[in-house]
Each structure stands twice: as C-alpha cells, then as structure tokens.
Amino acid sequence: MSIWYFLSVWLHVILAAFWIGGMLFLPLVILPGIRNHPDRIRILYDTGIRFRFFGWIVLAGLLVTGLLNARLRGFTLNADFFSVSNYGRLVAWKIGIFTLILLLSGAHDWVFGNKALEEMQEAADQRLRLMARWSGRINLLLGCMMAFLGLLLSRGGQLPG
Numbered sequence: 001m002s003i004w005y006f007l008s009v010w011l012h013v014i015l016a017a018f019w020i021g022g023m024l025f026l027p028l029v030i031l032p033g034i035r036n037h038p039d040r041i042r043i044l045y046d047t048g049i050r051f052r053f054f055g056w057i058v059l060a061g062l063l064v065t066g067l068l069n070a071r072l073r074g075f076t077l078n079a080d081f082f083s084v085s086n087y088g089r090l091v092a093w094k095i096g097i098f099t100l101i102l103l104l105s106g107a108h109d110w111v112f113g114n115k116a117l118e119e120m121q122e123a124a125d126q127r128l129r130l131m132a133r134w135s136g137r138i139n140l141l142l143g144c145m146m147a148f149l150g151l152l153l154s155r156g157g158q159l160p161g
C-alpha cells in the first residue's frame with residue numbers, strides 16, 4: 001500500500017477525532033464551565049457558530065478522505081464494490097449513516113440549535129432546546145458508530161467473530 005493510503009487514513013482519523021471530540025467538548029467542558037457565567041448564552045452562541053464552521057469543513061474532509069481510503073486500498077468504487085465484498089458493504093453503510101449525520105447536523109445547526117438559543121434568551125418554551133440536545137446526542141452516537149465501522153474496514157472488513 002502506498003504512502004498516500006497511510007496519509008489519507010491518518011488525516012481521516014484526525015478529522016474523526018476532531019468531529020467526535022468537538023461534540024463531547026461542548027456538553028462535558030464548555031457547558032459546565034460557563035454554567036454561572038452572566039454571558040452564558042452569548043458564549044454558547046459564539047462557540048457554536050465557530051464549531052459549526054469547522055464542523056462542516058471536517059465533514060467534507062471525512063467524505064473525501066473516506067472515499068480516498070477505499071480507492072487507495074485498490075478498490076474501484078462501482079456498483080459491484082458496494083454489494084459483493086464485506087468491505088464494500090461496510091463502506092455503503094458508512095455512506096448511509098453519513099447521510100443521516102449530514103441531515104441531523106443541518107437540522108441541528110440551522111433549525112433547532114439557533115432557535116433554541118434565541119428562545120433561551122427570551123426564556124420561552126424548552127421544546128427546541130430539547131431537540132437541539134437530542135439531535136446533538138444522536139449525532140455523537142452515529143459518529144461513534146462510524147468510527148467502529150472504520151475500525152472494521154481498516155482490518156479488511158472482517159466482522160468480529
């Protein structure tokens with residue numbers, strides 16, 4: 001396997017770490033850290049917007065390096081690839097789950113997240129806040145599933161026995 005394959009998997013893993021780490025950092029570090037801060041909503045808003053910017057770049061990078069990983073491992077990405085081998089079927093699953101992540105991130109970033117913060121400012125109802133929280137949690141879970149599928153792929157697509 002060429003050096004490019006290793007570089008592509010390396011970058012893919014760094015991007016995955018950023019994506020999953022970023023989603024954990026907000027609820028585990030930032031939220032408790034600013035709980036009693038008078039400017040809490042503004043800080044949340046500003047950090048959220050920053051993470052959103054890098055988050056979408058990272059998701060694009062994960063798609064590109066993910067497809068490159070398979071290509072540089074010697075596979076041709078045609079219909080047979082996605083249906084014949086375990087490796088191809090797992091990549092098809094990753095693309096399916098990735099589409100869900102994109103949809104959920106779009107809803108989280110542009111619908112629930114922003115609106116929830118606006119409503120928090122007005123101390124209005126908590127429904128959107130709950131949806132923002134749960135779309136974030138489900139995305140974290142899907143991200144962890146993607147890492148597990150990636151781990152199976154890197155070991156040739158063998159399922160654990």
Ligand code: HEM
Pocket residue numbers: 009012013016019020062063065066067069070073091094095098101142143144146147148149150151152153154155
């Ligand atoms: C949230 C998104 C994603 C996360 C968190 C993620 C995570 C990972 C991780 C951690 C690995 C490396 C595992 C290891 O080396 O043991 C991996 C490998 C891999 N990922 Fe992803 N991934 C994501 C998106 C994608 C997408 C969109 C594709 C596109 C098709 C993809 C295709 C692959 C492939 C083919 C490998 C295996 C490379 C090899 O053969 O060694 N990934 N992924």
